[in-house]
Amino acid sequence: MKITAIRSAGLFGETPKGGWSNEIKPDDSVHALIAVHTDEGVVGLGSVFTDARLVAAALQVLEPLFLGENALEPMRVSEKLHQNTFWMGMGGTLTHTISGIDIALWDILGKATGQPVGRLLGGRYRDKVKPYASILMEMPDLMAERAAEFRALGFKALKIGWGPFGRREDAKLDEAIVRAAREGFGEDGLLMVDPGASDAFWPNGLKWALNTAEMLKDYDIAWFEEALRPEALEDFVILRRQSPVPIATGECLTRRQSFKRWFVEGALDIVQPDVTKVGGISEQIRIARMANDFGVKYVGHGWNTALGLAADLQLASALPGADLVEYIGGSPYLDDIVMGEWTRDADGMIEIPAKPGLGVELDLEALARYTPDPKALVEV
Helix, strand or coil: CEEEEEEEEECCCCCCCCCCCCCCCCCCCCEEEEEEEECCCCEEEEEEECCHHHHHHHHHHHHHHHCCCECCCHHHHHHHHHHCCHHHCCCCHHHHHHHHHHHHHHHHHHHHHCCEHHHHCCCCCCCEEEEEEEEECCCHHHHHHHHHHHHHCCCCEEEEECCCCCCCCCHHHHHHHHHHHHHHHCCCCEEEEECCCCCCCCCCCHHHHHHHHHHHHHHCEEEEECCCCCCCHHHHHHHHHHCCCCEEECCCCCCHHHHHHHHHHCCCCEECCECCCCCCHHHHHHHHHHHHHCCCEECCECCCCHHHHHHHHHHHHHCCCCCEEEEECCCHHHHCCECCCCCECCCCCEECCCCCECCCCECHHHHCCCCCCHHHHHCC
């Protein structure tokens, strides 16, 4: 089964607020969908966390490397793309785009064999997993309302991120936001805090992170995410040793090789690679297994689309300790663009698709609201 074409389509019009200082707008492109076409008519789907214009350019660069390749060999083909583009820059647009291609190739392999991707990765440890709603932080009154809203929707876990937290040099406000979230979500709910220190010109350093971690312990916070700038490895080591709450990060790193030093140095309690950035399912599964060898918990980052969530769910099924997946709260790109619905049971668990491949199918009619010509993406 040979690759004959790879197409992409950006999502526009309902891009969720991301929290960045130079705030993204609904019509900005943050996510692009990928479709890998084959000579046997099987089409695989993937997702990329990158501006659609960059994805389109990357596909032009990569085309001589993927045309005619075996679509049933995702790990080999993806590694070929990585190895032949190092000199163009490691970890940027090309790596992100390869991520979407890799996800789509796993989808093809699953469809061709009649198996869900999780089984092809070695076996399914679970059929359901707990999603945590991922929402932006607000000022205290609204934060309590938002937290209560998602608890009422059936979520048993919630992550609050970015917003005003840590950006106003006001420790009392930071604590008030966390207190409001805890009160709104309930004492028995799993609650995580993500200030988002990968924001442009993040103003805080190690002392702020240490003091904030001490505050968070009083609110039973499950983990403290992106408390420091993404490159601050040495500070993460100190923070992780001294923090009374678990420390998590990893969404800005790409390729498995980048993670090794973080594990060796003991910088993390929880590692959070993003399957739509890091190199795809092929890289994510390797990173997760490496994390397990170092005693680090894996929880995939997923500020994502429905196809990114589908990949995260398959990974969660194939990893013994993967008991959580990230779920953007209120994003049409996640809730509206695939057939059927993501539903939670009485325990707040979401079912992992057992159909072949990623186990999901695009709703082209719904997708037409967010991209100009969705049929051109997938039609043979």
